[in-house]
Amino acid sequence: MVLRPHTTRNVAAFTRWYADPEVARLTRYQDAPMRADDVRRFFEARVTGSGSLALAIHLRESDRLIGTCAFSQLDGDNGSALFHITIGERECWGRGYGTEATALMLEHAFGTLGLHRVGLAVFAFNERAIRSYRKVGFVLEGRSREAIWRGGAFSDEIHMSILAHEWQAIRGRILGLEPTPSTAETGAGAGAGPPAEEAVR
Numbered sequence: 001m002v003l004r005p006h007t008t009r010n011v012a013a014f015t016r017w018y019a020d021p022e023v024a025r026l027t028r029y030q031d032a033p034m035r036a037d038d039v040r041r042f043f044e045a046r047v048t049g050s051g052s053l054a055l056a057i058h059l060r061e062s063d064r065l066i067g068t069c070a071f072s073q074l075d076g077d078n079g080s081a082l083f084h085i086t087i088g089e090r091e092c093w094g095r096g097y098g099t100e101a102t103a104l105m106l107e108h109a110f111g112t113l114g115l116h117r118v119g120l121a122v123f124a125f126n127e128r129a130i131r132s133y134r135k136v137g138f139v140l141e142g143r144s145r146e147a148i149w150r151g152g153a154f155s156d157e158i159h160m161s162i163l164a165h166e167w168q169a170i171r172g173r174i175l176g177l178e179p180t181p182s183t184a185e186t187g188a189g190a191g192a193g194p195p196a197e198e199a200v201r
């Protein structure tokens, strides 16, 4: 996987991704897909706009664009940011790509940007996302009760975060830079992808 800056051409993929009702259900505060003109405005302001910290997720082998990830609310005074990710290509869900991209972004946040804390918000019914976030070290820090009206019922919004020292403690294992206990025994490679310095461009 490679993370790299978005180009204006990527707006077409964004438009397709956010027209998908399932992507909208999992990512939007409004219970409807995003209209094309809203996607374009969002893309220009928050994705390619100056000061934005959004990166395109490409598969390394094919260079295929499969999603986007970003930091918002970068707060230099307090060393914090909010993390967002969407793998827009649905057939790419559940294959480890989201977890890998999130790990690369955390390495960028704590290693390159020198942040102290990365937070995120996720809807309680988004179990795939919550599982992926837990795998890279995000911990639950609270919930906004019944904050989301979705599919005819209220759901909680979950708040998670990871701190710099927590990432430092697990990054070697997550990034495949050091053997896990089981691979140390078998001698097999950890194989969790290249170090972030190589992959975040």
Ligand SMILES: CC(C)(COP(=O)(O)OP(=O)(O)OC[C@H]1O[C@@H](n2cnc3c(N)ncnc32)[C@H](O)[C@@H]1OP(=O)(O)O)[C@@H](O)C(=O)NCCC(=O)NCCS
Residues within 6 Å of the ligand: 023, 026, 027, 067, 085, 086, 087, 088, 092, 093, 094, 095, 096, 097, 098, 099, 100, 121, 122, 123, 126, 127, 128, 129, 130, 131, 132
């Ligand atoms: C959330 C997202 C980034 C996760 O990336 P991903 O590549 O699909 O997830 P991964 O394959 O890395 O990890 C998912 C984990 O959840 C598990 N999982 C998959 N589908 C699941 C489901 N329906 N319910 C619960 N767990 C599920 C997987 O088995 C995997 O865990 P494991 O490795 O321990 O087996 C991606 O699915 C996505 O972009 N979804 C749509 C948009 C979205 O929800 N964005 C997040 C908004 S906060």
